[in-house]
Amino acid sequence: MSSSGLVQIDGLSPIRKEDRKTSKVMLLFPPEWVPTAPYLALPALTSVLREAGHTVVQRDINIEMYDHFFTMEFLIWVKGRLGMQLKPLQDKEKAGRLTEQEAAQKAVLEEAYAVDVFDLAQRSEDAKLIVRGERFYDAEKLERALNTFREAMQYISAAYYPASLVFYPMESNLGYRPGVSKEVFACLDDEQVNVYRDICNQLVLPSVSKEKPTVIGISIGTQMQLMAGLTFCKMIKESFPDIHVVVGGNVVTRLQEEWAKHERFFTEVFDAAILYEGEHALLWYIEAVNGQRPMESVPNLMYHASGAVQQSKEVYTEKTAALPLPDFEGLPLDHYFVPERIIPYLATRGCYWGRCTFCDHGQGYFDQYRGMTAQHVVEQVTALRDKYQCRHFLFSDESYPPALFKKVSQLLVDRNVGIKWTTLIRFEETLQDQAVWDLAAKAGCCTLYYGMESANERVLNLMDKHAKKSVIQNNLHQAAKAGIWNHVMAFYGFPGETRDEALETRQFVIENQPVIHSVELFYFVAYRHTPMVRNPDKFGITIHKQEEYDLPLDYYYTLNEPVGISCLDAMQLCEEFYKNDFSPWAVRVNSREHVFLYISKFGTNKLPQIYAATKDGATTAEGVSGLVTWPMAIGEGDEGKEGMSRVVSHGVG
Incomplete structure (x- = not known):
């Protein structure tokens, strides 16, 4: 009980x-x-x-909506909606009764109404063919397709003014707060x-x-x-x-x-x-x-x-272990915005570590971590491969257990299953043998997502992660050497973290850039079900609950003592990182699954064609939609510690 x-x-x-x-x-x-x-x-x-x-x-x-958005039929329908909204505003302007807000809306509507909707619709339809076909693997064409989707979303947004509808990452805003x-x-x-x-x-x-x-x-x-x-x-x-x-x-x-x-x-x-x-x-x-x-x-x-x-x-x-094989029959498996079928698979529920003080993903489960045997996992993955003619898998586990990582890799190789896969994983001392990473790559592991959080060991111990800096570095170098793409997630502002400790994380990321292929830096957010929020005094913070926020998933907090950086300081450090340091990681192929398929196709983690480049050959973050471009708060977790949730996982229930 x-x-x-x-x-x-x-x-x-x-x-x-x-x-x-x-x-x-x-x-x-x-x-x-x-x-x-x-x-x-x-x-x-x-x-x-x-x-x-x-x-x-x-x-x-979700996929039906995007497929519908980028059609001639829907975009012409949007054109009609724009016209219906624009006419009364123009009439009010003639009568001299237009408010300032209505004037702003009218300007947005007029700009959108002037767009050649037939050209936009044709380009949108072609963009869908690009992301679903062989042209996907031409990075310039893929980037053009993704930008066309964004252009179409901006056009659609005008018809729902002042809403902002965004293609990717998931940042659409209807102007209403979901926490109220x-x-x-x-x-x-x-x-x-x-x-x-x-x-x-x-x-x-x-x-x-x-x-x-x-x-x-x-x-x-x-x-x-x-x-x-x-x-x-x-x-x-x-x-x-x-x-x-x-x-x-x-x-x-x-x-x-x-x-x-x-x-x-x-x-x-x-x-x-x-x-x-x-x-x-x-x-x-x-x-x-x-x-x-x-x-x-x-x-x-x-x-x-x-x-x-x-x-x-x-x-x-x-x-x-007693659950039947997930049943995808009836889903439009060939309509997703990828040229190869990708299927999610979950071998474990919960997190085998389950101790991180900033994480509340465990709130989605009532009890502790459970998992299946490596043999069961490989049997089910093989069955899914054969049933749906799919060779690309998202292993959507919160954090793949090291023992299972090794055993599954060995069985996939021994049975010649022939799949490609990606997952989330912790930095672990038990994964410091180069042979482990070579085996995983041979088994089809293409990309890995790591919640590093910090490169300072004192801060990592405060978080109850207990990862060593040397282990983090070794894991990254060994995985990269094996040909695996490393995506690292970290955040600034854990309560008690000093500015120097935060900058140590920044410096570590910069110094290890050759083996960190993509990166996200967030700022700390106090999610409501975390150990930190349950015991704020222990972590030196005060939680501020606002009465109007009656559906809260996180809380505003302040430090009890002026020790460490504040929430605003952390946000500022994030902004500075993306402004000053992010250039080497700015990519134009901007979703986890897209990068995954590029590595699967080209067989290497060296993919210069997917990075943005300036005229002098250097990369830039300016105007680029990165793997995830802008700081997202850590801690949320429907897919790997919810700061990763909008990037990574596929929870159940």
Whole structure:
């Protein structure tokens, strides 16, 4: 039993096959996520539901949205929306009644309306052919395609003024704060800025009308998906009140205390929320909807009954080795913005280290780390390879355990599986043999993502990472020598870190640039479920909670003593790094999966063609969209310690 009063259970008794009632279930993955590969949540849920006999329609609305955006049909539709908004503003200007804000909107609309939409649409359609075909591997053509997508997104944004819709990285902003419930509810009904209302009308509701599911599940993995996911929920409930709408995902679990305080979400937006892992909880919820078990018996569940929000006291965690193979059937595997199929795979749940004081990813799971044997992993990867004709895999684990890393690599080589893969990994003393890295490369490992966080050992010990600087350096050199691309993530401003210690991280990165192929520097953010926020005095910080932020995922903090750099200092150091030091790492091929495929194609981590270059031959960060271009806060974690979350992983549930 946990301190929260929740009780872990082994599971509910299965219903006999002859007594089962089967349903049609629709699973939706909302924007915004990188459109380069499926997210693992839906296939993981689908496999369990289909195994139980339910009919499942799974829809990745994220990739469908981007595919839809970059079409002649949609861009001409946007042109019409621009004209409809522009005409009344021009009339108001003639009447002398135009406000300053309306004048700003009119200027944006006029600029967009003057764009040759037919040319933009043709270039956008060709850009999709580039990212899905052999021209992808010509870096100049790929860069041109990505810039065309950004140009189209800017054009679309004008029609939803003042929203800013961005292709990649995921930084779209509708002008409402997702941490403020009052603004969330306002955004859901805002026809002007909420582009997801039109996406729902055009892509989601027609499908719901056609399929007529009993239950719709929407997986919301990150805060960036919150507005889109909740918009879909509300519009589906309004149009189809008899359909049961249930939400799940990492961010839903993180906000579980807040959902209970806002009954309105359960009466207006969705019917139920599944916390923690969702495969069997969703199955049992469907059975409860079908009247085959009491709703109150379903673990991991929040729902509305008897005029109040109810929460199950029981929690179920999945037995990873007993789960069926993720089922990707029905997803548009050839529509992602890559020329080769890429599939995510998860061998472990949770983090085997699980001690970092800045990290709250464990909040998405109820219990500790679990994993499968290397043999099981390789058998499942081989089965996925054969079933979906796919040879590129994202191993989406929080941090790949060293023993599993070695064993899986050996089995992949011994069985000649012939795949390429990438994953997140810790710097480890047990990985200081060059033969380990050579074996991983031979097994198909192309790129690795490391959460270095700091190069100062005192600060690393404060974080409870306990990595040695010499080990970090050795791992990087050995992996690079084996031909693996090293992506390093670090951040400034851990409470107590001095300016000199922060600059030690900067200097380490610069000095080791030949073996650090891409880099991200963030600033520290106090995420709400971290050990630091739970014990602020221990770390010398004061947490400042603001009443209006009633859906918080992080908090503003200040240092109790003037020791170390402040949050603002850390942000400034980040800005200085990207302004002054980032040039050697500025790339024009800017997503993890794109770099992964380049290394797979060309067989080397020396890829000068993907870096931006100035006229004198030097690289530059100016105007370049880097692997992730601008400082993102560390600590978030749906995919590898959530500061990496927008870059890397594929959580489940």
